[in-house]
Amino acid sequence: MSLAGIFPIDQWNFKSQSILKSIPEEDHDRLCANMTVETYNKGDVIFKEGAVPSGIFFIQKGIVKKYKVDRDGREQIMYVAGTGELIGYHAILSEERYPDSASAIEDCIIAFIPKEDFLEVLHSSVILSQRLLKNMSHEYAVLTNNISVFTQRTARERVAITLIVLREKYKNEEANEDAINISRSDLSNMAGIAKENLVRILKEFKNLGVLVSEGRKITITNIKMLAEISSYSNKTLKIR
Amino acid sequence: MSLAGIFPIDQWNFKSQSILKSIPEEDHDRLCANMTVETYNKGDVIFKEGAVPSGIFFIQKGIVKKYKVDRDGREQIMYVAGTGELIGYHAILSEERYPDSASAIEDCIIAFIPKEDFLEVLHSSVILSQRLLKNMSHEYAVLTNNISVFTQRTARERVAITLIVLREKYKNEEANEDAINISRSDLSNMAGIAKENLVRILKEFKNLGVLVSEGRKITITNIKMLAEISSYSNKTLKIR
DNA sequence: TCGAAAAACTGATAATTATCAATTTATTTT
DNA sequence: AAAATAAATTGATAATTATCAGTTTTTCGA
Numbered sequence: 001m002s003l004a005g006i007f008p009i010d011q012w013n014f015k016s017q018s019i020l021k022s023i024p025e026e027d028h029d030r031l032c033a034n035m036t037v038e039t040y041n042k043g044d045v046i047f048k049e050g051a052v053p054s055g056i057f058f059i060q061k062g063i064v065k066k067y068k069v070d071r072d073g074r075e076q077i078m079y080v081a082g083t084g085e086l087i088g089y090h091a092i093l094s095e096e097r098y099p100d101s102a103s104a105i106e107d108c109i110i111a112f113i114p115k116e117d118f119l120e121v122l123h124s125s126v127i128l129s130q131r132l133l134k135n136m137s138h139e140y141a142v143l144t145n146n147i148s149v150f151t152q153r154t155a156r157e158r159v160a161i162t163l164i165v166l167r168e169k170y171k172n173e174e175a176n177e178d179a180i181n182i183s184r185s186d187l188s189n190m191a192g193i194a195k196e197n198l199v200r201i202l203k204e205f206k207n208l209g210v211l212v213s214e215g216r217k218i219t220i221t222n223i224k225m226l227a228e229i230s231s232y233s234n235k236t237l238k239i240r
Numbered sequence: 241m242s243l244a245g246i247f248p249i250d251q252w253n254f255k256s257q258s259i260l261k262s263i264p265e266e267d268h269d270r271l272c273a274n275m276t277v278e279t280y281n282k283g284d285v286i287f288k289e290g291a292v293p294s295g296i297f298f299i300q301k302g303i304v305k306k307y308k309v310d311r312d313g314r315e316q317i318m319y320v321a322g323t324g325e326l327i328g329y330h331a332i333l334s335e336e337r338y339p340d341s342a343s344a345i346e347d348c349i350i351a352f353i354p355k356e357d358f359l360e361v362l363h364s365s366v367i368l369s370q371r372l373l374k375n376m377s378h379e380y381a382v383l384t385n386n387i388s389v390f391t392q393r394t395a396r397e398r399v400a401i402t403l404i405v406l407r408e409k410y411k412n413e414e415a416n417e418d419a420i421n422i423s424r425s426d427l428s429n430m431a432g433i434a435k436e437n438l439v440r441i442l443k444e445f446k447n448l449g450v451l452v453s454e455g456r457k458i459t460i461t462n463i464k465m466l467a468e469i470s471s472y473s474n475k476t477l478k479i480r
Numbered sequence: 481t482c483g484a485a486a487a488a489c490t491g492a493t494a495a496t497t498a499t500c501a502a503t504t505t506a507t508t509t510t
Numbered sequence: 511a512a513a514a515t516a517a518a519t520t521g522a523t524a525a526t527t528a529t530c531a532g533t534t535t536t537t538c539g540a
Contacts, residue, residue: 068388071471076388090377099381122373129369133362136376137330141339143383148308148316150390151432155497184518192391194498199519215506216517231311395527424488434528439489455536456487481540488535498525506517 003164006227011145012165014079015138016086019131020058027125031118037111046087046102046110053091053098055114059083062108063169065186066100077190078146080105082169089132092118105182106173150192153231158191159201160230163211166190167220179217205229243404246467251385252405254319255378256326259371260298267365271358277351286327286342286350293331293338295354299323302348303409305426306340317430318386320345322409329372332358345422346413390432393471398431399441400470403451406430407460419457445469 003009020028037060040046046057049068059081066087067077078100081087091098092115104110122128149158166180166187188198202218205211210222210229220226227233243249260268277300280286286297289308299321306327307317318340321327331338332355362368389398406420406427428438442458445451450462450469460466467473 068384070388070392072392074392076391078384078387090380093373093377094381095374096378096381099384123366126363126366126369129366129373132373133333133369133376134335136373136380137333138336140330140376140379140383141334141336143380143387144308144318144339147318147383147387147390148310150387151316152310152312152314195517196499196519197497203519435487436489436529437527443489484537484539486535486537488533490533491531493528493530495528496526498523500521500523502520502522504517504519506515508513508515510511510513 006233007164015135017084019086023128027121030121031113034117035111035113040104040108042104042106044104047098049098049101051098055112056088056118058111059085060109060111063105064102065105066102068100075189080169155193155197156201157231160226162191179219181217246473247404255375257324259326263368267361270361271353274357275351275353280344280348282346284344287338289338289341291338295352296328296358298351299325300349300351303345304342305345306342308340315429320409395433395437396441397471400466402431419459421457
């Protein structure tokens with residue numbers, strides 16, 4: 001079932017897929033001139049917050065989490081990027097260190113484009129600049145959306161949103177398998193709540209018939225109800 | 241007293257001042273060709289979330305809050321912009337509607353640059369694109385910082401950070417008056433906590449000798465201790 | 481300057497969410 | 511496949527934060 005009309009999914013996704021797809025072939029070729037492709041296993045770190053950036057990454061296949069770890073070791077996931085998305089460009093463009101870390105949630109194939117190539121093409125390609133500007137200004141909208149949800153919505157609503165967003169990310173992965181496959185810790189770190197709290201809310205959702213789960217695999221069975229719980233639907237649903 | 245070494249203030253401020261300051265005079269002149277300057281009184285709305293953008297705004301004098309209001313009427317302040325900062329460009333660049341609202345926290349003088357002029361200069365000025373790219377990628381770091389604080393830090397720590405950030409904003413305003421002058425509601429909406437909770441934490445800080453207040457004016461008297469409370473200092477201070 | 485309205489403050493309580501400790505279930509490794 | 515390890519789940523409890531109701535103080539306009 002589609003989210004059209006029941007949840008504003010565009011307000012939750014970055015649009016970095018469009019960056020490489022819509023630039024001239026010549027620019028694209030120059031970007032890929034020294035590109036290297038690497039395989040990452042589940043759990044592997046792609047880059048670490050605070051490190052000096054050396055290039056940008058293109059996710060050819062797989063799912064990656066971007067997160068920050070605070071001084072108490074608690075992790076907050078900022079964004080989950082899937083196949084076709086670009087990561088690591090913020091630090092290059094801001095001339096700062098990586099603001100967050102990235103690691104593979106599942107096995108990934110990721111291409112690396114060196115900083116020098118990226119900057120060289122950027123300086124000569126008006127269209128690449130424009131794509132990046134459009135993409136990052138959209139990111140502002142996504143991030144401010146996130147902030148308002150984190151500060152103002154209940155744990156239940158946040159879990160609902162998290163599941164809706166992840167469902168889209170996993171939909172495009174394996175053709176025969178569209179279940180969300182992610183640890184409870186990652187789920188709770190994405191929703192910004194304690195793991196135990198997340199487990200209990202998942203159970204609630206299961207009892208409501210919103211999802212089924214076996215092991216760590218979660219399949220959404222009633223996306224409409226989930227959208228209602230998220231409070232982004234027109235219908236206002238109150239549980240309990 | 242300076243924040244150097246005790247709090248990473250750069251990670252909390254956007255850098256849009258540098259955009260207009262560092263572009264060629266010719267580009268600057270073209271941007272300002274049809275610029276209009278307007279006065280806003282305290283509380284006046286500059287633009288509203290969801291509205292179609294018609295241009296960008298340059299704060300010549302004053303302080304502006306950027307915020308989102310959820311369907312229950314609760315407000316979350318995303319950012320506070322002061323003299324010299326630019327606002328409203330995200331919506332123009334993303335070709336979407338305003339992702340948040342902006343209104344004057346104190347009386348302001350704000351210049352308006354029409355969308356057409358901004359886009360025309362942007363398309364012909366590589367340096368303006370570069371400045372915007374650098375600025376927005378830095379914003380990503382600021383916003384993700386905010387997210388991790390909102391989800392992982394206590395109300396007390398968030399109030400401390402809020403006060404440190406506001407102190408910097410107000411420092412540059414009136415020469416003879418560097419007190420923070422903002423309503424308790426705005427403060428609580430910035431920290432993402434209930435107003436009553438904020439009032440109690442302010443009282444605590446007052447008792448600790450961190451600040452003095454008369455009416456709505458707050459003067460920080462011990463910025464070092466505030467930085468320690470914020471948990472961004474090296475020293476780890478535990479209250480209670 | 482007075483009076484009304486708004487904002488700030490206080491105390492009590494409720495609701496939500498996190499933490500702790502233990503058990504059960506899954507997953508990985510040998 | 512069994513053992514070892516890690517992850518998920520559960521129940522009980524604690525901590526934090528929000529809400530409610532009322533009072534006091536401040537602000538602002540007539």
